Amino acid sequence: MKTLTFDTSLDKTFVTLFDDEKMLASEIIENHNEKYHSAYLIPAIVEILKKNNLTMKDINVIGTNVGPGSFTGIRACVTVARVIAQQLEIPLVGISSLEILSKINKTDKKTITVLDARKNQYYTAVFEKDNVIQQPVLTDAQDVLKYDFTDAIVIADKASEEFLNSNGISSILYNSVKEDLGVILNNIVRKRLKTAANDEYYWSKLKPLYLQAPPVTISQKSK
Numbered sequence: 001m002k003t004l005t006f007d008t009s010l011d012k013t014f015v016t017l018f019d020d021e022k023m024l025a026s027e028i029i030e031n032h033n034e035k036y037h038s039a040y041l042i043p044a045i046v047e048i049l050k051k052n053n054l055t056m057k058d059i060n061v062i063g064t065n066v067g068p069g070s071f072t073g074i075r076a077c078v079t080v081a082r083v084i085a086q087q088l089e090i091p092l093v094g095i096s097s098l099e100i101l102s103k104i105n106k107t108d109k110k111t112i113t114v115l116d117a118r119k120n121q122y123y124t125a126v127f128e129k130d131n132v133i134q135q136p137v138l139t140d141a142q143d144v145l146k147y148d149f150t151d152a153i154v155i156a157d158k159a160s161e162e163f164l165n166s167n168g169i170s171s172i173l174y175n176s177v178k179e180d181l182g183v184i185l186n187n188i189v190r191k192r193l194k195t196a197a198n199d200e201y202y203w204s205k206l207k208p209l210y211l212q213a214p215p216v217t218i219s220q221k222s223k
Contacts, residue, residue: 009097065185067097086203091193110127122139
């Protein structure tokens with residue numbers, strides 16, 4: 001079973017291809033010049049397939065990060081994932097960015113993931129091993145501080161790390177850790193499929209996890 005996963009919701013683009021448990025490719029793309037990293041998603045997929053002498057028809061499963069994160073990044077990977085899965089009529093598995101980041105914690109302690117949502121708000125979720133204790137939610141700053149951080153590993157982005165640190169809470173900055181988040185995503189997707197019902201991951205069921213409304217820019221001409 002060949003599983004292709006990709007993520008453009010976080011600080012980089014991750015594209016990873018597995019054949020059962022064997023990793024065939026893993027590409028990590030950062031912002032380049034003035035282009036946002038998600039602009040390289042399709043070329044990266046094409047190149048990975050080409051290097052492995054495969055076509056899109058050889059792919060059996062698609063997996064993607066559904067957010068929260070960059071609105072542009074979420075739109076990019078969810079749209080591409082839905083189109084490919086629909087055309088190929090194959091399973092499509094969506095995983096939240098907070099669950100992906102929780103796997104940075106290799107201990108048995110619970111994980112609290114915190115990402116900056118701007119305007120004094122944060123995306124948060126709580127995990128314990130493979131169990132979701134709290135689904136991803138949008139949380140006000142003061143409510144974040146009400147979490148029980150005792151004996152927990154906290155995973156955060158830069159802005160969240162600074163906020164937590166200013167309140168005496170230690171956290172791990174996710175992009176300072178040498179973890180291939182693309183491989184983590186692919187591992188979660190393959191594990192999820194082992195216990196899934198036949199129609200659980202139909203392409204039309206996949207929805208982006210925005211948690212808040214995307215920003216709207218009003219054209220000056222419309223005023």
